[in-house]
Amino acid sequence: MLAREYRVGTAAAALLALVVQFGAGSAAAAPLWLLAVAIAWLFRETPRSHPGHPLAVVSPVDGHVVAAGNEDDPYRQRPAHGIQLRLGWRGAFTVRSPIEGRLVEVWESARGADEGRRGHACCIRTDEGDEVVLVLLPRLPWALRLRVAVGERIGHGWPYGSMPLGGGARVLVGSRSRTTCAEGERVLAGISVVAELLHD
Numbered sequence: 589m590l591a592r593e594y595r596v597g598t599a600a601a602a603l604l605a606l607v608v609q610f611g612a613g614s615a616a617a618a619p620l621w622l623l624a625v626a627i628a629w630l631f632r633e634t635p636r637s638h639p640g641h642p643l644a645v646v647s648p649v650d651g652h653v654v655a656a657g658n659e660d661d662p663y664r665q666r667p668a669h670g671i672q673l674r675l676g677w678r679g680a681f682t683v684r685s686p687i688e689g690r691l692v693e694v695w696e697s698a699r700g701a702d703e704g705r706r707g708h709a710c711c712i713r714t715d716e717g718d719e720v721v722l723v724l725l726p727r728l729p730w731a732l733r734l735r736v737a738v739g740e741r742i743g744h745g746w747p748y749g750s751m752p753l754g755g756g757a758r759v760l761v762g763s764r765s766r767t768t769c770a771e772g773e774r775v776l777a778g779i780s781v782v783a784e785l786l787h788d
Contacts (some may be wrong), residue, residue, distance in 0.1 A: 631752065633682045636745055636778035645686045645765070645783035646745050647775035648722055649757045651675040653782070656767045661760045663695060663709055663721050668760045669767050671782045673775065675754035677727070683751050684778040686722055686759050687785075688744040689714040691736050707756075708732060712742065718765075718785045723758035726751045745778030761785065 605620030654672040661668035675681070695709040707725040714720070726732045734749035736742050751757075761783045769775065769782040 631750065632680050633747065633750075634680055636684065636776070641781070641784075642688065642744070643716075643718075643785040643787065644744075644781045645720060645759060645761055645785065646684070646778050647671075647673060647769075647780040647782050648683050648686050648724075648748065648759065649673055649675045649751070649775070649777050650680055651754070651757075651775060653769045653771055653773045653775060654756075655771055656769055656782070658763075659760075661721060661762075663693075663711065663723075663760070664719055664762075667763045668721075669763065669765055669783060671759045671761075671767060671769060673757040673759070673782075675751065675757065677754045680777070681750045681752050681754065682777060683722075683724060683748045683757070684745045685712060685736075685742040685748050686782075687712055687714055687718070687720045688742070689718075689720070690741050691738050692719075694738055708734075710736075710748075714785070716785075716787065718762060720785075721758075721760040722748070723760070724751055725756040725758075727753045727755040759783065 602624040605617045605624060608620055609617035651674050654674050656671045659668060659670040689712040691710055692713045693711045697706055707723055709721060709723040712720050731752040736748055742748060759782060765783050765785045767783045
């Protein structure tokens with residue numbers, strides 16, 4: 589399935605290729621057909637089923653774990669466990685919610701910003717009151733597409749948006765949690781559990 593952010597562009601490229609093919613022949617239309625196929629492949633969205641454990645924090649992206657450990661959360665001003673992730677450039681580029689809850693705050697910062705705040709960040713608050721911060725550092729900041737606005741609910745592993753051609757991501761969970769992943773581990777968005785929220 590194609591991510592909805594790119595369906596119009598793909599359809600437009602395919603329609604233009606069809607018009608050019610009828611008017612100028614297959615050779616002239618070939619680059620446009622290739623463009624439509626490339627967009628459909630690069631921005632595909634694979635259906636995913638999230639884990640049944642409601643306190644499991646899942647990877648927001650397809651990629652691998654760069655680092656996992658203790659760090660300060662500059663967005664919620666708290667000690668936290670951080671998981672740094674890296675996406676490849678070949679997709680899928682869908683970003684998924686690491687936890688179920690309500691989007692309560694969003695931050696947008698330029699690269700090189702102070703206090704460790706770079707890229708796009710959002711805070712998702714669960715029904716139990718836990719707060720999980722998701723930070724996105726896209727290779728193409730202008731191409732980042734988001735589907736959820738502040739105040740809206742998002743499900744466990746649901747699409748939050750898309751980050752074309754990859755980049756980096758960070759998940760910050762409170763100190764009352766534990767990481768369940770290791771450096772170098774391959775992860776799948778919405779499926780691989782990278783941390784667990786702990787409750788008495």
